[in-house]
Amino acid sequence: MITAVQPEKLLKELEHVWAELGKGHPADALLRACSMTMLVATTDPKDEVDLKNTLADLMRAHPGRMIIVRIVDEPEPVLSANVTAQCLLAFGGRQQLCCESIEIRTTRDRLADVYSASLGLTVADLPVLLWVKDIRLLQESSFQPMLQLARTILVDSVPLGPSILPALNERRRAGWRVKDLAWTRCTAWRETLAQAFESTCLQGRIPEITKVEIAYAGANPSVSGLYLRSWLAPRLPQAVFEFVPCPPRRNGNLQALRFHSTTQELELRAVDDATLEIVTSSLTTRVLAPARAEADLVEEELSILGDDPVYEATLAATIAPAPIAK
């Protein structure tokens, strides 16, 4: 165990881990793979196993150096680190794919040290992404230096709801690439809708859509619902939007999107936890859209390498939305 985080020492330990792993294997049995540095900031003492599994899932498509910053509440200052490597057998292959992981345990008062140490631990010439698992950290002053480590920040705004969106938008305006899993959860809805509107007949009716209802379960519309409204609004400038509460058909807040026009109705609605249904006056079809694991959501975000103008515009519009009829 290291009581101060010294990058050179940790990197040396990593070399040792690799040397040990390679012993007794043919030269090409292990592949040390790295396509990025992913910093993960977490405060949940109980997420150790879940986080490890999530990162293992991510590693398949996005191998990288994982630096887990585990922020703990202790009476005395804490700063320690250890290194590990995680290997998995490639699909139908003989070669094991291995990624390295550095876990830093720290109290909030030592985050400045974690920041300076992390500067020496990121992999050269590859992208650095900061996944702020606990979104409340974004509002803590002690955490602010950590944000300087990466130009891409990944969060899930759901725990704090719409109140955090202005802070995310500020980061976006300041030049960060912001990614929000609440937006990623909209993909199944958006994609199904886009497919439905591949019909030239429905496309022709878009200007006739005068009202869109976003049905939600729970006390208030979620961030995902707000995002969808902001995404749809410029595409349907003639429509008014209304959030309507409804009984839940599937887990989560969003339950249906209803498009009303003078000539045709179209509804995209949840049937159950795994299925969405598109209903028009002449055809009803279903598509599979099960709730997605966190790793799956993160993977979608990681697959977007550059800017994401659709989300950026949506986030900006959500901060300054048109009046909501409710």
Place this chain on the structure above:
Amino acid sequence: MADANPFQDPQRFERRVPPCAVVIFGANGDLTKRKLVPSLYRLAIERRLPQGFAIVGTSRTPMTDEAFREKMEASVREHLENSHFDEAVWLEFARGLYYVAGDLGDAGLYTELTNRLATVAEERQTGGNILFYLSTQPSQYATVARGLAGLAKGNGWRRLVVEKPFGHDDQSARELEVALHEYFTEDQLYRIDHYLGKETVQNILAFRFGNPIFEPLWNRQYIDHVQITAAESIGVEGRGAYYQEAGALRDMIQNHLLQVLSTVAMEPSAVFEPTAVRDERAKLLRSIRPLKPEDVAAHAVAGQYGPAAIGGKDVPGFRGEPGVNPQAMTDTYAAVTFLVDNWRWAGVPFYVRSGKRMPKRVTDIAIRFRPVPHSLFANESARPNLLILRIQPEEGISLRFSSKQPGSGMNLRPVSMDFNYGTSFGMRTPTAYETLLVDAMAGDPTLYTRQDMVEASWAAVQPIVDAWGNRTGPDPFPNYAAGTWGPAASDEMLAARGHVWRVP
């Protein structure tokens, strides 16, 4: 053109597919059961099919829609590789399955099909768009095209997908073209070569034209020769009757491997658009030097496997396979030296081989670079660099280079730098048929073969077909034992230029 669908987000969503009906001729056949319907179902699982979608199967066997759905469900369950079967998705998918029985030569079939498609367009909101898929005997292509004369135009688009072989020689390929063009224009024709739909074959283009470090080396100055291998460990597996008429040269090299060769050797197109990419492929195929009859023997080797014991198990020779004529002169192995007469490749041999009953199943492309001009190291000269583009089974790219062995002295050892497609991208890669079906429905023919490419491919192999067809003298077959890397003559063909086949 402005995007008419404002809800698309190409950065996140897969390629769009417009509403359409897919009409499969030969719906009771192996390809439909093993590849086509399972691929379409996988697309449904991944939400890639449009809301308005239907499949209309046709074959001679009388069957109700319901019986067809049951049959297809059994096939999908059996052939759904790397995917789970989802009952709810199947029920939705199956609602769009229809069946029309009839004889391909009977005008009544097409009348019934016309009526059924009108009903389906109404029920399933397919927008009148139709993709016809010919999964029948090639000899029936012209008959079906004629039958579809009344359906080849109408509301919405019409496309016709044709499976290989596109003729059995250059003459028949042109006859087929005339027959198809009588009813369909070239831009309606999608000649499928599933090799071009493989992710790793497409990745050759990404590798070559997305990485500027390789392109300056991709020419005669630095490349000594190229070897393309497509080996199968199995024999003809019940396809003996078909295979003895085709052979390795026609079945693999004329189409799949020449398409792979063209992908490896083509010039970069100005844009990644169907016409531009296919123009470059066609140009390359036209640059292949046609062999003179007297040159065939030195540039092409035919082989046929004989019986052998593999791993303690006796396997028959080709002539002992069920359904095969005991005197068959079929090439179960073919190796050809192609020369490309253009500025980039002059003098660089492209060795292409394909065979059945080889030691293992492997398809790869090995690009061998020229050796160092002068060796600095006394003990061992550096071995030439080798770049291997692996297509199957483990898709990826390997680069072999020399490295100093640890320790005193300057001893070099070849080492390999590997990229594995599966591990680097982790996710399930779409099968070739999924890719190609989506492309056809979306109207993107980039990965489909154009008539001029078919003709250029035939021009490259026709002298060999002719020479082998006019063979005289003693029976040369069998000339390699099952489970080996082919006949000795193939090694000699490379040895004549100072090369050896690598062992994949």
